[in-house]
Amino acid sequence: MRDMGNGTGSRDAILRIRGLEKRFGAVQALSGVDFEVRPGEVTALVGDNGAGKSVLTKTIAGIHEADGGEIFWEDAPVRIRSPRESAELGIEVVYQDLALCDNLDVVQNMFLGREILTNGTLDEDAMERAAAETLAGLRVTTLRSIRAPVSALSGGQRQSIAVAKAVMWNSKLVILDEPTAALGVAQTGQVLQLVRRLADQGLAVVMISHNLNDVFAVADNIAILRLGKMVGQAPVEEFDTQRVVELMTTGKSDHVVEPGKGRAAPSIAAENAREVAAERAASGEEGPSAVVGAGESESFSSYIARSWSRIKAGESGVLPVVLGFVLISAIFQIENAKFLSPGNLVNLLVQGSVFMMIGMGQVFVLLLGEIDLSLGFVAGIGATVATLLVAPGIGWPWWAALIVALGVSALLGLVQGSLITRLKLPSFVVTLAGLLGFNGLMIQLLGAGGTVPIADETLNNFANGTLSPTAGWVLTGLVVAVYAALIYRKDAVRRKHGLVAPPLGLTLMKIGAAVLAGVVLVVISNMNRGIARFPLSGMPWGIPIVFAVLLAWSFLLGKLRFGRYVLAIGGNAEAARRAGINLRLIRTAAFTLAATTAGLGGVLYASRLRSISTSFDGGTIVLYVVATAVIGGTSLFGGRGHPLHAVLGGVVIAAIVNGMALLGLPAAVQLMATALVLLASITVDVVVRRRGETTR
Template sequence: MRGLEKNFGAVQALAGADLEVYPGQVTALVGDNGAGKSVLIKTIAGIHAADGGEIQWQGKPVRIHSPRDSAALGIEVVYQDLALCDNLDVVENMFLGRERTARGLLAEDDMERAAAETLSGLQVTTLRSIRAPVAALSGGQRQSIAVAKAVMWNSKLVILDEPTAALGVAQTRQVLALVRRLADQGLAVVMISHNLNDVFAVADRIAVLRLGQMVAQGPAEEFDPPLAVELMTTGRSDRLGKVKVDPEAEGRRVLPEPVDDSGTGTSRTAVVGAGQVQSLGAYARSLWTKVAAGQSGVLPVVLGVILIAAIFQSQNAKFLSPGNLVNLLVQGSVFMLIGMGEVFVLLLGEIDLSLGFVAGIGATIATMLVQPDVGWPWWAAIAAALACTAALGALQGTLITRVRLPSFVVTLAGLLGFQGVMIELLGTGGTIPIPDETINNLANGTLSRAGGWALTLLVLVVYAVQTALRDRQRRNSGLVAPPPGVTALKVGAAALAGIVLVVVSNVARGVPRFPLYGMPWVIPIVFVVLTGWSVLLGRTRLGRFIYAIGGNAEAARRAGINLAAIRTLAFTLAALTAGLGGIIYASRLRSISTSFDGGTIVLYVVATAVIGGTSLFGGRGHPLHAVLGGVVIAAIVNGMALLGLPAAVQLMATALVLLASVTVDVVVRRRGETAR
């Protein structure tokens, strides 16, 4: 850089600063607070555009206007806050914004191998697993991941902002050793640090910045700590150019070997058991470790469902009867569907209070379009209704992301406004019946007994084949895979659940005059939506971006993710799913009316997602959580109705379950923060 200038109004942050950085060397940039160090590196990184001066890259003048420009040159910056998403694992963080895909889905195995190779090349050996969430790592390990992320992309210059700040002695040694290895591999490294001991431990060159001007720069052997301090504070020194220090005598760049800071006392490889099959005991211990750390997944809600079922069955033997169980699933299907939509928004750390009446508008439009005087076919009416609800979600998402209005306020306004729209569409006529039997059968129709078995068998075969092939592919690729026994248990558990569902559904549950049996249509509908949204969130770039924004929006922005577009799309998908839930609601009643209580529905929907395990703080959740939470809500309402308890008791019981679920969420979150 030659004569670099940067002004912020009347404040001159850089006043003709010069700096030279060489490949294969660590250049330490030092200066007091306010000297302009951060502005200097942000100008190199493209965060700020220079007002004057020239930047030369490999002997040629260049213009850097954005982070993309700097990344294209091979410049990567590791900021002091690291810009990592705690809810994502090591591999997901290292590839954030640059994910590899195959046929539209994330190439997880390919990215995992590349991440392991990069960490191995940098001799980062203290990780138990590169599939561990970053939240579970120590400070030194997190810093190592941030550095490894920066050097993956054919980087030529890596800038580190205070890489050892707030680290312990062992972690600092680990990071400094990593910095030294970067230069030894031929990269140019700029390290900003207030710790002169760290500076003189690894630096080949030292540059001193004061009040926006470079007052001195040169080989580290020409500086010592007192001279650096004098230059940082006064900008001049009579000793400049007269210091000759023996690096070996000072211990400069003589670093200890990396030490283990994982808390186990033994060094770990970047990929534990790579190319080997874990034993069943090791796999069980790994699961128990996750549960003890608060990463229990859906285990609490599953145990809660079992407990609720046991309590109600002990009070009324009809609770677990086939007819009641099927009725319970049909009742909960509306909450499950709209809840899966709410999960999209909760993952961002936002909330949507309008989904209840968005669902009502979807049901109203579909009902009106199939009326005899309009005459739309059922499929066109449903498509139009879903398109309208998606448009409502896009409108709200735009207001939240572009105008930057709080989601609570926008969706609360939507709750009120959409209720008015629904009333306006229905008029004062009260109830409008649905004349189309196909739409009515979405919630009331059933498959034949043979059809239920055939559909379930097909799903189980596909699941078993995919699970077995994936585990075998990971083992053949040299990646960690669960033992074959665990794979067999997963497939067996899925098969048992499917068989029980079909058997229960096929039991005659009507009355002799009106027999009823077979799996309700709505169960496969919920399963299809669950599968589709699970793939979208877990296997696509869009899903990865949603989780990243919920975990650390600033890290996602620095990774090049378009936050406004992703957030708007999440609100759109939420409203689209809610529209389908509203159509199922109307299908159950075979009509839609102005008495539709979207306000109560949305409260139950939020409770459904949270009870199932989705975090209110963003970044953690899954569509399955809404399904399980819907089962809990339906079980409470259904069981208390069987016991003849009033609605007031049902509401209070649901409130207690919701409070318990939020308490678990908060405790898990605090445990993760304490662990770091």
């Protein structure tokens, strides 16, 4: 075997370890371990359970700090005390659990924690091009789309994505922990070829594996650990299965390997080299292709087929809630012709605005896989503070009162979020305590009087005021024009950069649908819904207020790192942590934003009644709010949701309440009907989640 302290092998090693020691209390996990890894080679690290393989690799990765010995990186002594320091050297680890977020797509996973930003926002096109080039360079060709969620990928594809994620950051050493575990024969072959390609591209590769067939198929060197000691490291030709097993189990072997008998399987290195040469000769390429698309629109039939496949796989988006609303509307219209009248539709939107607003706050928490039961009374506190500050005795301007009310609401969310993240208390318990405590605080603030009217006309107009017909047209036209410009430009830029874009016809259809929806909304709002003596028309203020918050939170969750990290934590908190995301900060911020949004929802509620009262039922409101988000499509399990879901769910709940009131049905029936819709939505959520798990 090679003398690990001398010879040319050690001089060109990128990583050299000498006499490494690691203890855990009285347990000596590593004892005087020598180990070396060279660029362009695959070094297989083998050993029985408890031999120290994981401890050695975690020490290299910076998860554990060595207690003794020396580590040389590119011939310079180094101390590796954290995963960040390890990554800065160029060391990346692909753990056995892969640390991928199933709810994110391939591109989002590959750039998690290292997103490319342009003007402070996520540059999705740049990340997609870089991801495609990395996968092309590794010849990962089995993916139908790099925008597919990881949950839809096979085991071999997921392993390929994890490896590609590790090598795209100028890494020099890649450590793979059991890369073929639980894979089928074909997938194992794909992954082993990928491992070989990494070394062929000049990277140093360490592969931990219990499968000796895989080891002999791909490795250049084998290092054997036993009870925390390195009992052998040499080129693969100096080993066969019997010799490796004897060293693993006894620490010594007198077995002599016959020349040419060292490999238990054909070398994938030679096979891969032949494949690469053949492909390049056929295509005339000098290296891996960096072409990521033709820059053309996807055909309409292809887009429809792909969309239908996603729907069959359970990724139906907002389609169920839209169809549900259509069905509910049809039933109520048949029973009462007034249901779809302009006045009732506008009233329905105003009724649902409170649930929509607080529901958008709840979405932040649900995305984390948590729940906030206190948002109903947080809304009540926000409304109470705003009402008291504009009262005649204090007389603050409405905008100052609103800012303070939202600030107090945010503070309540910050306190609860800090208790949950810092003390690791269950969100259910903390926010249940908040529900009770904030109810008492609200009663204390309002005093014995019970009801306090809002003494400011602007705050009263939040729910009761209306825009002039002209203002409604101008505002809606501006919003639709901006939307049309943004969506058209986005698709045009994707085509320009060589990325697949939706068909131009579909883009125009989306713009046309937005124009139609805007026109219908303004026309309905501008119709007289009052009586002869008291005419009433114009778009209620509540609609643009809800829409403005929807746009803001959609931008936050879809275009900024914060939103990406919220989704990642909800999908796989451990993967997010390994990506360098500050879980405590993101979680606390989400609870704070949820409470702030609820505070605004409370102001809308009080505005509609022109007062706030101790009879405010925040407990019932929060239950409706959770139902609003889930009915709209947000998952109770975390990682999937959008503020739009709360808006659509709020419309559905408002339609149920409104329609049953028109039919004269009692409140008990309304509650039972809402419960059935909620159960149906949760059932869909569970089915989608299980289908995603079983298709991998």
